[in-house]
Each structure stands twice: as structure tokens, then as C-alpha cells.
Amino acid sequence: LAVTVTCEDLDFPPGFQFGAASAAYQVEGAWNVSDKSENIWDRLVRDKPELIADRSTGDVACDSYHLWRRDVEMTADLGLHFYRISIAWTRLLPNGFANKISEDGLNYYNNVIDGLLEKGIQPMVTLYHWDLPQSLQDLGGWTNPLIVNWFGNYARIAFSLFGDRVKTWITINEPLIMCDVPYNTGSMAPAIVNPDVGAHLCAKNVLMAHAKAWRIYDKEFRPKYHGELSLANHLIWYEPFTPEDEEITETAREYMAGRYSHPIYSKEGGWPPVIEKIMAENSKAKGYSESNLPAFTKEEIEFVRGTFDFYAVNHYTSRLIRRAKEGEEFGAFPLSDVPDVGAKYEINPDWKPTTSSWFFVYPEGLRNQIVWLREQYGDMKFIVTENGYARLKGLDDTDRIEYYTEYLKQVLRAIKEDGVNITGYTTWSLMDNFEWGDGYNSRFGLYEVDFTSPERTRTPKASAEFYKKLIQRHSLNVD
Numbered sequence: 001l002a003v004t005v006t007c008e009d010l011d012f013p014p015g016f017q018f019g020a021a022s023a024a025y026q027v028e029g030a031w032n033v034s035d036k037s038e039n040i041w042d043r044l045v046r047d048k049p050e051l052i053a054d055r056s057t058g059d060v061a062c063d064s065y066h067l068w069r070r071d072v073e074m075t076a077d078l079g080l081h082f083y084r085i086s087i088a089w090t091r092l093l094p095n096g097f098a099n100k101i102s103e104d105g106l107n108y109y110n111n112v113i114d115g116l117l118e119k120g121i122q123p124m125v126t127l128y129h130w131d132l133p134q135s136l137q138d139l140g141g142w143t144n145p146l147i148v149n150w151f152g153n154y155a156r157i158a159f160s161l162f163g164d165r166v167k168t169w170i171t172i173n174e175p176l177i178m179c180d181v182p183y184n185t186g187s188m189a190p191a192i193v194n195p196d197v198g199a200h201l202c203a204k205n206v207l208m209a210h211a212k213a214w215r216i217y218d219k220e221f222r223p224k225y226h227g228e229l230s231l232a233n234h235l236i237w238y239e240p241f242t243p244e245d246e247e248i249t250e251t252a253r254e255y256m257a258g259r260y261s262h263p264i265y266s267k268e269g270g271w272p273p274v275i276e277k278i279m280a281e282n283s284k285a286k287g288y289s290e291s292n293l294p295a296f297t298k299e300e301i302e303f304v305r306g307t308f309d310f311y312a313v314n315h316y317t318s319r320l321i322r323r324a325k326e327g328e329e330f331g332a333f334p335l336s337d338v339p340d341v342g343a344k345y346e347i348n349p350d351w352k353p354t355t356s357s358w359f360f361v362y363p364e365g366l367r368n369q370i371v372w373l374r375e376q377y378g379d380m381k382f383i384v385t386e387n388g389y390a391r392l393k394g395l396d397d398t399d400r401i402e403y404y405t406e407y408l409k410q411v412l413r414a415i416k417e418d419g420v421n422i423t424g425y426t427t428w429s430l431m432d433n434f435e436w437g438d439g440y441n442s443r444f445g446l447y448e449v450d451f452t453s454p455e456r457t458r459t460p461k462a463s464a465e466f467y468k469k470l471i472q473r474h475s476l477n478v479d
């Protein structure tokens with residue numbers, strides 16, 4: 001029996017905001033223009049071209065460095081409330097350190113920010129979307145605790161240059177994909193395979209660096225600029241494969257989402273206790289003399305705890321979790337199994353695959369994930385800072401429209417039935433772009449980009465028309 005929904009049910013609450021996102025390395029191009037220096041992705045695509053499916057690079061990408069006016073025009077055509085961009089650290093600070101600000105880099109970001117504001121679109125700015133200065137990587141990058149200060153100094157400069165106009169900041173994008181993927185699988189920059197130690201050093205330093213930036217903003221900038229900051233977490237939702245897998249699934253959630261949430265959002269702070277315990281046991285069993293999960297001191301726990309103004313959710317996909325059988329081998333976390341907690345994953349055959357190997361469609365995952373976060377950490381404001389759909393090129397992307405419709409229905413249910421305070425939603429992505437290891441094969445854009453034309457022509461897809469209407473009506477009831 002079909003359930004009838006009234007138009008009312010499909011309306012978004014007043015004030016709910018719609019945006020779209022992109023990231024510097026994926027769209028800007030101009031990798032060596034002016035005094036911009038090399039970052040770890042510039043290095044990776046040259047050193048290890050075999051890691052990119054089509055052996056492409058972000059050297060030119062969408063050429064947004066030169067075509068930013070067109071990007072702004074697109075955001076205005078869609079009627080976006082906000083556009084989420086990221087700053088390329090090496091474009092603003094060519095040395096990586098705070099001792100030199102690039103004039104051209106500064107002009108570029110001023111142009112984009114002012115261009116958006118002229119059209120009434122709020123810029124949402126991410127400080128770090130994975131393009132670490134190679135100069136800092138050479139000093140250990142995210143495994144060196146000094147990066148907490150390096151990042152803090154970069155953040156302070158960005159706040160002082162743009163904070164008068166940028167009111168929503170994301171400090172760091174997806175610790176899960178920037179720490180666990182590179183150090184467990186070597187498939188993303190800096191591609192250093194060191195699953196026992198590297199991934200966890202990165203995790204702790206990322207949390208500390210985020211907290212440093214939040215505290216700098218809170219103390220030095222919030223009183224005059226009144227903005228909001230958070231860290232964006234990539235969350236793969238886990239459900240039990242069988243009813244007996246309930247407990248291991250909850251532990252796997254603590255590993256996936258808890259490691260990067262508990263230290264910031266929980267009342268007590270620090271690592272999730274269950275993960276701390278498992279990691280201590282695993283490290284001992286492997287013969288290490290201390291836990292591979294680096295401890296937080298009491299001061300550090302207090303330093304990180306509470307450093308948020310909202311929870312930023314990046315969500316695409318889900319997994320089914322089960323306990324590994326005796327002697328069963330594990331794939332690497334997070335795209336495959338969760339070896340540290342002894343969990344294997346399965347895919348529900350009903351979940352449609354996409355052109356990205358890690359990505360299966362399960363709309364309820366978004367609602368379940370957010371409700372879980374609220375249960376763990378209490379009521380707070382949530383913003384979906386990324387959600388989108390991967391497919392091959394083509395303007396007639398009705399499957400993407402279906403994806404957005406179904407995931408947004410789950411956002412509405414979380415708001416209306418579960419009473420979660422979700423205040424905004426962001427599509428990934430405004431336009432097709434360099435999709436990391438998938439190169440230009442896997443397309444996420446509302447606008448198609450012709451990567452064979454020097455003009456990098458952008459054409460709206462069917463999904464762009466859909467999103468525009470949705471924003472106008474402030475409702476999923478768009479026909």
C-alpha cells in the first residue's frame with residue numbers, strides 16, 4: 001500500500017540553506033602559476049601516475065583559477081544560499097609557513113569571495129582539503145605534531161584576511177579519507193603505507209590542529225566576526241549484517257565515526273574508550289611497547305573537547321558489518337574492512353553501485369548516521385557539508401536527481417520525525433572535477449565540464465535544473 005504524502009511533508013523548514021561544494025585541488029588548476037608552490041597532490045600525480053585511473057592530474061582541472069567568474073555565475077543561476085570552496089594552502093602561503101603571503105593567491109580568493117557576496121551567496125570556506133604543502137610533507141606532514149602550530153598559523157592568516165566576509169569555516173575536510181586512506185592503502189597523497197602507526201599519528205594531529213584553529217578563531221576573531229567553525233567528517237554508515245552483529249557494528253561505528261567525533265563532541269572528550277582499549281590490546285599483540293593510538297594528555301583532552309559550533313556531515317554511502325570468521329583475511333580500512341575491531345563488511349545487494357568503487361546507494365544511511373551522532377553527542381546543529389552521486393558523463397542524469405530526492409527525503413525525516421536540528425545541505429559537487437584516484441571518469445557535478453575544451457565549458461545537467469527548482473520552492477515537491 002502506497003503511503004500518501006502531503007505537499008507539506010516535502011517542504012524544508014524556513015531558513016534551511018542549500019549550497020554546493022568544490023575543493024581547490026579538484027577545480028582550480030593553475031598548479032604552478034605565479035608563486036604557488038607544490039603540494040602533495042601535485043607531487044603524487046607526477047611521482048605515481050598509476051594511482052590515478054585515467055593517469056590524469058589536477059594541473060588544469062576546471063581551470064577555476066581563471067574561470068572563477070563563470071563559477072560564481074553558476075552558483076547564482078542555481079540560486080544557492082552558499083558555496084563551499086577550499087583554500088589551497090600553497091597558493092596563499094607559498095612557503096607553507098606564515099612568513100610569506102602570496103599577493104596573487106590573496107587576490108584570487110578575494111575575487112571569489114567578493115564575487116559570491118555580490119550575488120548574495122555566502123562563501124563557506126574549508127582551510128584544508130588535502131593539498132598539504134610539499135615543504136611540510138618533507139618535514140613529516142600530518143605525522144609531525146608541529147603541524148598543529150603550522151596549521152594554526154595558516155588558519156590565523158586566513159581568518160585575518162577573509163574573516164570579515166567568511167562566516168562559516170571548515171577547518172579540515174574528512175580526517176578519515178586524509179589519514180586512514182593514504183596510510184592504510186597508499187592510494188591517496190602522501191601515499192605512505194604505514195597502517196599500524198602512520199594513520200593514527202595523523203588522526204591525533206588532525207584533531208589537535210583543528211582544535212588549535214578553532215581556539216584561535218574563538219579567542220581572536222569570534223568577538224568581531226561572529227562566525228562558526230567545525231571539522232567536516234566523512235561518515236560511512238554501518239549496519240549489522242545479521243542481528244548477532246549488532247555489538248561489533250557499534251564498535252565499528254566508534255572506529256569509523258567515534259575516533260574523529262568523541263574527542264571533539266562528547267562531554268568527556270578523548271578517544272572513544274572502547275577503541276582505546278582495543279587499540280592497546282592489538283598493539284600489544286603485535287609486539288609494540290605502547291599503543292599505536294597515540295594517547296591524549298589530560299590537557300590535550302581539554303584542548304580538543306568542545307571545539308565546535310556545529311557538526312559537519314559528509315555522507316555518501318553505507319556498509320553492512322559482520323564479525324570476521326576464524327582465519328579470514330582483512331581488506332584495508334576504511335574502503336573495505338575494519339581490521340582493528342575484527343570486522344568484515346558486506347554490501348546489501350539492493351544498494352545500487354555507482355562509478356566509484358567504494359560507493360553504493362542507501363538513502364536511509366544518512367538519516368541513521370545523523371540520528372546516531374545526536375544520540376552519542378547530544379543535540380546540536382548539523383549541516384550536511386557534502387552529499388552527492390557518482391556517474392559517467394552525460395547531461396541527462398535522472399539517476400542523480402533520484403539520488404538527491406531520496407537522500408533529501410531522509411534529511412527531512414531526520415528533521416521532522418526525529419527532531420534533529422539540520423540547518424543546511426550541500427551537494428557535492430557544483431561541477432565535474434578531478435575525482436582523486438578516479439581522475440575524470442567518475443563525475444559528481446551538477447554542471448558538466450568539458451575537459452577537452454580549453455575553455456573548460458560548463459553545461460548544466462538535468463540535476464542542476466532540479467536543484468534550482470528545489471531551492472526556489474524550498475521543497476522536494478518540484479513537479
Ligand code: PNW
Pocket residue numbers: 023026173174177234314335358386428435436444
Ligand atoms: C570526498 N573513498 O572524498 C571529498 O571530500 C571530495 O573531495 C570528493 O570528491 C567526494 O567525497 C567524492 O568522492 C572522498 O574512497 C574520496 O571512500 C574518496 C572516498 C570517500 C570520499
